[in-house]
Amino acid sequence: MSATKFHVGDRVEDKKTHKRGRVTFVYSELERKGEVIEVLFDGRDEAVDVSVDSVRKVSTRPVV
Secondary structure, eight states: OOOOOOOTTOEEEETTTOOEEEEEEEOOSTTTTTTEEEEEETTOSSOEEEEGGGEEEOOOOOOO
């Protein structure tokens, strides 16, 4: 299990495909908590459930 905590709105990147997206839902049910999040990947119309171990947070730079 990943030690990284995800929040709605976090930018993430898939570790294999390097596709980026935004977290849209963080499960709180005991069976899924800390293991699965819902991500809307850029260019997609529907969010998908992904394992927290298959994505990493992407830092967002402030617009100057």
